[in-house]
Amino acid sequence: MTAQGKYLFTSESVTEGHPDKICDQISDSILDEVLKKDKKGRVACETMVTRGLIFVAGEITTDCYVDVPKVARNLIKEVGYIDPSFGFNNEASSVITSIQGQSPDIALGVNKGGAGDQGMMFGYATDETEELMPLPITLAHKLVRRLAEIRKKKIVDYLRPDGKSQVTVLYDSGKPKRVESIVLSAQHNPGIKQERIRDDLFESVIKHIIPTSLIGKDLKIYVNPTGSFVIGGPQADTGVTGRKIIVDTYGGVGSHGGGCFSGKDPSKVDRSASYFARYLAKNIVAAKISSRCEIQIAYAIGEEKPVSIMANTKRTGKIPEEKLTEIIKKNFDLSPAGIIKHLNLLQPIYKKTACYGHFGREEEGFPWEKRDAVEIFEKYR
Secondary structure (H helix, E strand, O other), rough: OOOOOOOOOOOEEOOOOOOHHHHHHHHHHHHHHHHHHHOOOOEEEEEEEEEEEEEEEEEEEEOOOHHHHHHHHHHHHHHOOOOOHHOOOOOOOEEEEEEEOOOOOHHHOOOOEEEEEOEEEEEEEEEOOOOOOOOHHHHHHHHHHHHHHHHHOOOOOOOEEEEEEEEEEEEEEEEEEEEEEEEEEEEOOOOOOOOHHHHHHHHHHHHOOHHHHHHHEEEEEOOOOOOOOOHHHHHHEEEEEEOHHHHHHHHHHOOOOOOOOOEOOEEOOOOOOHHHHHHHHHHHHOOOOOOEEEEEEEEEEEOEEEEEEEEEEOOOOOOOOOHHHHHHHHOOOOHHHHHHHHHOOOOOOOOHHHHOOOOOOOOOOHHHHHHHOOHHHHHHH
């Protein structure tokens, strides 16, 4: 993404009732149940949902017992699929499981502290928001979180669980200037007029979230653009774990290694190294070493040390990127075991990461969002 001239950038998010996000939440709920009882458990759990069916498969090695159907049904109830008229609900949907142990060939490398797979992982940070996240994805997440809030609190009493948002921001020379357009799709009960939905969501969601300083006179708002969104959730669209990796990360800003997070214990570097790369990038930007930063970390399966580390400050750095990479190598243990220890990742904290983004959430249960490494980088500024 160029920092020169004017351009538009768009990011999207989805509610917890979106089919793919139901799957992410079920997979991470199962992971949490394992970690509550067995911190050495290995989990790679995939979920698929469709009308009347929940299918859970994967590789789980643990000494404890997890009631997978109960976990799945509880999650679906919590999200709000409790009415049979939705075409998918917690009691009437069948749960099929196909679980086996982790491959012993993979375990050979993981048991000695090596990475659970090869791959490259990225972390990103920017100073354009307080959360040090890109503005489009930050606003998109806040819109759908608010959409879920007004549904659950019955502030708007005709909403159903499924929903999506999309935010387009105008940038000038790399800086966000205003919101150009908003798309908000909200599942609703039958018989609700489009005009009412638009008015309610503008008053209860958009005005509540979008700062007036970012709203121009030409803001375009699209609410349920097809005119109706009664049929939604798994009744309308099959969901699968790991299909919202851009929603989960930076909304399309920066790079992505391709691996999803949900359903994976932290021995899988797809998850843990991506979290640590964000931790490094965020602390670098918070230390004012640069206004933007992207970190790449890559691993070979079974090996403890990364095969490569790269820092890219997008031409905004105050110190050379080669030096920044050396600072990281000198001060941080980037082995999987080192990352797990540093961030204390063997905790049942993952279910709430599965919706509304894994990054930019400075709340309990997101240790990779801490700014406790700022002083390390400030010394070199």
